[in-house]
Amino acid sequence: MKKLIVLGAAASVFAGAAMAQEQTLNIYNWSDYIAEDTIEKFEAETGIKVVYDVYDSNEVLEAKMLTGNSGYDVVVPTSDFLQRQIAAGAYQKLDKSQLPNLVNMDPDLMKGAETYDPGNEYSTIYMWGTTGIGYNINAVAERLGEDYEVNSWELVFDPEISGKLADCGISMLDAPSEMIPAAMNYLGLDPRSTDKDDLEAGAALLETVRDNVRYFHSSQYINDLANGDICVAVGWSGDVFQALYRAEEAENGVEIGYVIPDEGALQWFDMMAIPVDAPNPEAAHKFINFVMDAQITADITNYVWYANANKASMPLVDPDITSDPGIFPTEAAKARLWAAQVYDARTDRTVTRLWTRVKTGT
Amino acid sequence: MNGAVEKTGSSPFVATLKRLLARTGLSGRTLVIAIPVLWLLIFFLAPFLVVAKISLSEAAIARPPYLPLWEWSEGMLIISLNFANYQYLLDDALYYLSYLSSLKISALSTLFALLIGYPVAYMIARAPDNTRNLLLMLVILPFWTSFLLRVYAWIGILKGNGVINNFLMSIGIIDSPIVMMQTDFAVYVGIVYTYLPFMILPLYANLVKLDESLLEAASDLGARPLTTFLTITLPLSMPGIVAGSMLVFIPAVGEFVIPALLGGPDTLMIGRVLWNEFFSNRDWPVASAVAIAMLVVLVVPVMILQRSQDEKEEAAS
Amino acid sequence: MSEPKSAAETRPWKDPAAVPFISIKNVTKKFGAFTAVNNISLDIYRNELFCLLGGSGCGKSTLLRMLSGFEEITSGTIEIDGQDMVGIAPYERATNMMFQSYALFPHMNVEKNIAYGLKRDGMGGAEIKDRVAEILKLVQLEEFARRKPGQLSGGQKQRVALARSLVKKPKVLLLDEPLGALDKKLREETQFELIKIQESLGVTFVVVTHDQEEAMTISTRIGVMNEGEIVQVGEPHEIYEYPNSRFVAGFIGSVNVFEGQVVDDEQDHVVVRSPDAGIDIFVSHGVSCAPNQKVAYAIRPEKISMSRDRPKDKKNVTSGMVEEVGYLGNLSIYQVMLESGKQIRVAKPNIVRLDEEAISWDEKVFLSWDGSAGVVLVS
Numbered sequence A: 001m002k003k004l005i006v007l008g009a010a011a012s013v014f015a016g017a018a019m020a021q022e023q024t025l026n027i028y029n030w031s032d033y034i035a036e037d038t039i040e041k042f043e044a045e046t047g048i049k050v051v052y053d054v055y056d057s058n059e060v061l062e063a064k065m066l067t068g069n070s071g072y073d074v075v076v077p078t079s080d081f082l083q084r085q086i087a088a089g090a091y092q093k094l095d096k097s098q099l100p101n102l103v104n105m106d107p108d109l110m111k112g113a114e115t116y117d118p119g120n121e122y123s124t125i126y127m128w129g130t131t132g133i134g135y136n137i138n139a140v141a142e143r144l145g146e147d148y149e150v151n152s153w154e155l156v157f158d159p160e161i162s163g164k165l166a167d168c169g170i171s172m173l174d175a176p177s178e179m180i181p182a183a184m185n186y187l188g189l190d191p192r193s194t195d196k197d198d199l200e201a202g203a204a205l206l207e208t209v210r211d212n213v214r215y216f217h218s219s220q221y222i223n224d225l226a227n228g229d230i231c232v233a234v235g236w237s238g239d240v241f242q243a244l245y246r247a248e249e250a251e252n253g254v255e256i257g258y259v260i261p262d263e264g265a266l267q268w269f270d271m272m273a274i275p276v277d278a279p280n281p282e283a284a285h286k287f288i289n290f291v292m293d294a295q296i297t298a299d300i301t302n303y304v305w306y307a308n309a310n311k312a313s314m315p316l317v318d319p320d321i322t323s324d325p326g327i328f329p330t331e332a333a334k335a336r337l338w339a340a341q342v343y344d345a346r347t348d349r350t351v352t353r354l355w356t357r358v359k360t361g362t
Numbered sequence B: 001m002n003g004a005v006e007k008t009g010s011s012p013f014v015a016t017l018k019r020l021l022a023r024t025g026l027s028g029r030t031l032v033i034a035i036p037v038l039w040l041l042i043f044f045l046a047p048f049l050v051v052a053k054i055s056l057s058e059a060a061i062a063r064p065p066y067l068p069l070w071e072w073s074e075g076m077l078i079i080s081l082n083f084a085n086y087q088y089l090l091d092d093a094l095y096y097l098s099y100l101s102s103l104k105i106s107a108l109s110t111l112f113a114l115l116i117g118y119p120v121a122y123m124i125a126r127a128p129d130n131t132r133n134l135l136l137m138l139v140i141l142p143f144w145t146s147f148l149l150r151v152y153a154w155i156g157i158l159k160g161n162g163v164i165n166n167f168l169m170s171i172g173i174i175d176s177p178i179v180m181m182q183t184d185f186a187v188y189v190g191i192v193y194t195y196l197p198f199m200i201l202p203l204y205a206n207l208v209k210l211d212e213s214l215l216e217a218a219s220d221l222g223a224r225p226l227t228t229f230l231t232i233t234l235p236l237s238m239p240g241i242v243a244g245s246m247l248v249f250i251p252a253v254g255e256f257v258i259p260a261l262l263g264g265p266d267t268l269m270i271g272r273v274l275w276n277e278f279f280s281n282r283d284w285p286v287a288s289a290v291a292i293a294m295l296v297v298l299v300v301p302v303m304i305l306q307r308s309q310d311e312k313e314e315a316a317s
Numbered sequence C: 001m002s003e004p005k006s007a008a009e010t011r012p013w014k015d016p017a018a019v020p021f022i023s024i025k026n027v028t029k030k031f032g033a034f035t036a037v038n039n040i041s042l043d044i045y046r047n048e049l050f051c052l053l054g055g056s057g058c059g060k061s062t063l064l065r066m067l068s069g070f071e072e073i074t075s076g077t078i079e080i081d082g083q084d085m086v087g088i089a090p091y092e093r094a095t096n097m098m099f100q101s102y103a104l105f106p107h108m109n110v111e112k113n114i115a116y117g118l119k120r121d122g123m124g125g126a127e128i129k130d131r132v133a134e135i136l137k138l139v140q141l142e143e144f145a146r147r148k149p150g151q152l153s154g155g156q157k158q159r160v161a162l163a164r165s166l167v168k169k170p171k172v173l174l175l176d177e178p179l180g181a182l183d184k185k186l187r188e189e190t191q192f193e194l195i196k197i198q199e200s201l202g203v204t205f206v207v208v209t210h211d212q213e214e215a216m217t218i219s220t221r222i223g224v225m226n227e228g229e230i231v232q233v234g235e236p237h238e239i240y241e242y243p244n245s246r247f248v249a250g251f252i253g254s255v256n257v258f259e260g261q262v263v264d265d266e267q268d269h270v271v272v273r274s275p276d277a278g279i280d281i282f283v284s285h286g287v288s289c290a291p292n293q294k295v296a297y298a299i300r301p302e303k304i305s306m307s308r309d310r311p312k313d314k315k316n317v318t319s320g321m322v323e324e325v326g327y328l329g330n331l332s333i334y335q336v337m338l339e340s341g342k343q344i345r346v347a348k349p350n351i352v353r354l355d356e357e358a359i360s361w362d363e364k365v366f367l368s369w370d371g372s373a374g375v376v377l378v379s
């Protein structure tokens, strides 16, 4: 037995030597969610080779985390998903001694993230954003009048108003845990309520505008908004800005606005975390620390137009971005943001089922 | 006869193999049957059993997200089977409606694929030799590009400012774009397009064997071309029609990607319901129960069909 | 007998006033640049059993397929029973075809196969049943009515195919190598059956075959084809006894051919000087040819007598050595080498069993024949 262990140790020494030469880090992040040169810079600085994969739904990531052996070292789940996955034992605690850049983080926002990860033990904020309304300024003005000010969820939730926009296309996120609370909020209910009646009421409102919605999808709207194929999208802040940016690039005359409606909106955090069975946690820590560097985070925000939680990076972020209330909301708007509720299994099922009813009528 | 036996017997390899087989009590025949059986065991039965197992457990916030089916506790094996997942499928009309809708979409798609595929297969089978190979290549060609890419190409064709709408508007047939994306129509287009080769190839394989003199005989006996087709070509190509239809119908029932990308929110298909159970509800047991139920829904009619065909053959002999 | 006399008895082709039932005039068929049928003209009479005989690829099937309508005529005309066939589809013609491959519908049983043509005519169910039963009886397949083609022997399939093409009582039945797929014994039996059926139904048959014995056995007349053309038309014995060319002589049965030259050309006889034969051959009928024309003289093996002693009364006598003897049961074939070095074949019926005296190898023999035994071939 002893001999075997010695042999095993010797083998791992060799393996370690080999790894120092050619370490790899497997990252799994949202699509279009990083600056063009971030990975390059990280590789140059650390000599670690990065394998970078992308996904575009929390569900897909979650399936991999819950199955285990995903092979990823760093993943970026959204806060409410993260909470559940922590409960399932999918992540390892961060070794904060390896993350000196944590000092750069905004304590208020980190505090907000503690709703999902008490003590920030497992994760740190990558980017954050809101779920609001993106719209084609001219198309909406054409249908609702030049004077109409887009500042309310009534744009999509009032059947009469959304009915006027149906012909040019309304899209909603295919995300029941974001859409139903938004509807509840519009009805004056607590968006974080898990009461079945409240959820039913939200779903019922959605059903009344169902026929005005062209589709429910969580990424398609970026292109469609940019091309003028749709004119209103309930979407994630950064994605709407990406559409805005693409429309500008294309010079196709499409002007896009993003608004956090006066009634309030969901605030969410995308969190960097390390799977419990990550092959290379050491490199994972290095990467997380690297991202928390002020300049690197600023670069990412400047590229993806999502807000970060890195206080030190603020001076380095494009003033156009920091001053945009759609990205960095005003204090007044901030007060009306709500955090996502994490449902238990039964509520999850209720919400999914309601959502199916909203979408299909069955 | 004798010579042939001696010839094979003289190869030392074959002889050794035979001796080995004889010792293990296996004949070459058994071996020939064993290989596909083994294949089915590994690639069909094993995954099926895993899914069946999960369908009988209970969802949990864990990794993996369900409770184990059996447990050792104080020297006792405790097996807990949870049939509630199946009960659940019966309680909510959603599942039953989704199955029905999937079957309807698949059946109609199969019909359209048949209506398009049959003339194409017929034409290819009757084409001159060199053209025929070219046409077959064209049928298979789409497989050389990614399936997703081809579905995305359809988005480009069908969408509001896509190829079709732009063309129709430029020649002034319509003023505003026809909404084709996110409709059942787009789903039918996607499924028929994707699975068409699976309809054409077996039909072609059947029709190319069709003896032309049979058609001449029918014509000679007074059958007009349409009658000849209905009384000779069509019945004789039945095996091809059945094979092609199965190859289209079965995968179409469980199709997820096409309705997800091309379909509207109200396109109800069991593949999507399954996706929801698995990803949105994280309820792997119910998802597995949906999958098993889908298999039953598919396998039972296929087996009935198979049986009726076997009986027909038996009756014939 | 009240039945119409068969064409074999009335021999309408001998009557210049008779109206042909099928009239093929200057018919040519080209496949691209290739001429499969070249300018054929042919008359076939009602109730005939006419054989198109020729080697493989000579255009027999093509000619038949033009009669049935499966091939369009490149030029020329075909009339059947006075009706021009141009532009008339196969399913509108009063002809039926029996295919070389039988072309039985594999998914239908015998009964349904046979009823197929009747159904197309919109005949009532009861009548169809009677007709099918009747024809099944004719071809002796009553017990097999419910079988599928895959469960029949070759001979049974052949009869189903025949029944199916006959049941519509076509004006003309076209048969492409109808017995080609049967073994020899069955073929010979079936030949007679075919004649019986043809005579009893009074249908005009046009049969394609490459088998000259078959053609001789069954036909009222034979049209011999070669390379897309008809080279001779005649009754079987005419074709056999009076072939008009080396091709026909060689194609039908076995024949000895002597090369020669006409040295004496009279009204009632000619003399052919043949170094091959080693004699001047006397031919007891006139031949239309130029003086001193090079010709061939053809004589069948069974027309030559063989003897150890020189016969006295024969016009043509030559001699040679027996090289080979082949015993065929009913007759023996001798191969004899003439003094000129030419080998000829002589057939001798075996009249006596175990003839001790029979001529054998290496014997010198005299060969002789009458002036009317052979024919002069100018082409």
Ligand SMILES: Nc1ncnc2c1ncn2[C@@H]1O[C@H](COP(=O)(O)OP(=O)(O)O)[C@@H](O)[C@H]1O
Pocket (backbone or CB within 6 Å): C031, C034, C036, C054, C055, C056, C057, C058, C059, C060, C061, C062, C063
């Ligand atoms: N459809 C066709 N296309 C081209 N050539 C053909 C076709 N049918 C027959 N031929 C040619 O015409 C010739 C005569 O064919 P066919 O009538 O079938 O001969 P056979 O006397 O053996 O029945 C052959 O050389 C054959 O290759």
Ligand SMILES: [Mg+2]
Pocket (backbone or CB within 6 Å): C060, C061, C176
């Ligand atoms: Mg032929």
